[in-house]
Structures are given as structure tokens and as C-alpha cells.
């Protein structure tokens with residue numbers, strides 16, 4: 293199960309009693325110690341702890357976005373590591389009272405994405421962008437090749453059909 297398959301408890305830019313300011317990311321209700329996979333390729337730029345995000349990881353993507361994971365119970369990477377989409381970079385935390393939980397009412401993952409110009413963006417928009425970028429270099433040529441194969445086969449079917457029909461017509465005339 294991917295981290296993004298877990299229920300969202302606080303949406304991007306949402307405000308509630310616990311988040312008086314617009315929420316800077318998305319909170320996913322992950323059980324404690326769930327392995328956290330990277331949502332894209334990148335390089336770990338910071339591993340740190342503060343009162344808000346608790347234990348947190350930041351990494352920079354090849355297209356200069358900054359991805360932030362907050363409230364971890366354990367780090368599985370170190371600064372300078374190169375990571376690929378799907379690599380496990382840590383375990384989720386957020387249990388109040390636990391070391392590194394930060395500002396949290398229960399186990400969850402906080403995920404933030406900063407665009408290349410430094411502004412916050414909706415992580416869901418970023419993830420759909422990553423999906424499209426991954427598929428586009430291969431999808432178009434594959435579609436073209438498939439189209440050619442289908443047309444080629446279809447052409448053969450037409451040629452065979454015409455030959456068979458003409459053959460039957462000739463047999464009909466001769467007989």
C-alpha cells in the first residue's frame with residue numbers, strides 16, 4: 293500500500309483548530325512505523341528535527357522541487373544520498389510524546405512540496421505531474437508503433453478478404 297493510499301486527515305491549505313494557518317501540505321493517516329517511499333527521484337538535502345515537523349527529511353528533485361516528509365520515527369537515508377521513486381527513506385511516526393513526533397495529535401505523515409520557485413504546491417498536483425513525466429517519453433512512440441502494427445494487420449486483412457472474395461467470384465463465374 294502506497295503512502296498516498298492512506299486516508300487524508302488534513303488537506304493542502306485546509307484550516308482547523310489544530311492548523312490555524314493554511315496547511316502547508318497533506319497529512320496521511322499512516323499507522324506508526326509504516327515504511328515511507330519516496331514519491332520521486334532526488335537527493336537528500338536535509339535530515340533534521342524541529343518542534344513543528346518533528347523528525348523530517350527534505351530532498352531536492354532533478355527539476356528543483358523540494359519534497360518534505362514530517363513526523364518520522366526513523367530515518368533510513370542520510371544527507372547527500374541519491375534516492376529513486378519508491379525507495380524507503382524512513383518510517384512514519386507522529387505519536388504524541390515520542391521523540392521527534394513534533395506538533396502532532398496522532399501517528400501520521402506530513403508531506404509538503406515546494407515548486408522550483410519556492411512556493412508551496414499541492415502534493416497531489418506534483419505527484420500527477422511526476423506520473424505524466426514518467427510515461428510521456430515512452431508512451432507516444434509505443435502508441436505510434438502499435439498504430440502502425442494495427443494498420444498493417446488491418447491492411448493485410450483487407451487484402452486477404454479482397455483476394456478471397458475475388459477468388460470466390462471467379463469460382464462462381466467459372467462454374
Ligand SMILES: [Zn+2]
Pocket residue numbers: 302315317318319401402403
Ligand atoms: Zn501536516
